[in-house]
Amino acid sequence: MSSAPPQPTVLLTLEGIVHNAHLFNALHTHANVFTVKSKAEALSFLAAHTPHAVLLTDAALSTDAYRDLCERLHSYVLSGGIAVMCNEFSSFLKTPVFNRWIYHRTDFYLNRAAAAVCLLPGLLPVYSMKASSLKGVDAPSRVYQPAEDSFTQSNVFAPERVQDQTQAPVAYRMVGRGWLGYVGDVN
Template sequence: MSAVETMASSTSKPIVLLLCLAKQPYFEEMYAHMLAALHARATLSASKAKQLITAPVSERPDAIYAIDAGVSKAKSNKLLKHLITYCKEGGTVVLGGNFTNHFSLGEEGTKFFAKWGVAWEPGSYHRTTVYLNPNGIQGLDTRGLEPSFSIKALYLANVDPNARVYSPSAQSRMQSHVFAPASVDTAQTPAAFTRLGEGYLGYVGDVNAEDAATKVILRMLHL
């Protein structure tokens, strides 16, 4: 019996693989509410990542949540290829948690997303108020998500408008104790979700474990 079959036999909950390659010591404390929400809705696995990702489709986890940027590093290139294949063959992969805190910016970050086949680019890093896409997002149940909230995040640029879960408005301003309340790029998004082959790729750039961002992550994981 496979690892996934063993987990599935003990519960009817969806199976979510936590992909953790560069875990930080503060992660469990900082993201305690998010981990509790995941545990309440899914069976979590944090072991044998490659075996689960490359297993037959019927034995794979329902979704994979990459909670750090380890998968974006050169030493993880082989695993990344398996992860992309898993996604394109019908899996769901969400990049979030502590991912953005150690993610390479600029050209390296753009190259990482290009490997997935998306044109996303690392954008600005700031806090502002963002608003839920009123047109909805393909494959994402947005019911129960906050209509708007303030989030400090690494935003993404060059994301198709139909894949921007949240975006700033023309009235949104940078929220900072140091910098002036300047206008922000309304074409950038802190949360993106798009179809990739037969599956889905999600990104949440939240860096402060906001409750509203946790709701987005749960929805992206179909929980």
């Protein structure tokens, strides 16, 4: 008796940019990955399939040209889907929401009180990353966060104490019956 194939994970690369090829090659070895590279292809795929997760790898979705796709993804998440903004998404976001970002490298610590930590096994307890962190993230949604004694890390500038403890380079939050994630690591 053969089991049903796993639900696909969709890799949404609207601008055709795929950095971190080693990461996505590894993903292909552990998941049934379907890559879409256009709005029409994404809408068609989502109309015919319910993927396990959708990885949003670039910021094209933040433009008005993709409003209908954003609405479809919003419905997908509300009804139980998982969407994660990752890879180059934060690096190429061109909107006026930059006052909601903090960009630096530091040691970020796993927030064991985060609602999603039990759903994401195998996370490292501390992770040094250069990231575009979201500001003002509620504690249960911060998967990684700075510690009270975290300092910025730079080869150019002197270390400074990380002031904003509400920032999160990795966040994961329940939206409706689904989950919305963000990974701001830029390297």
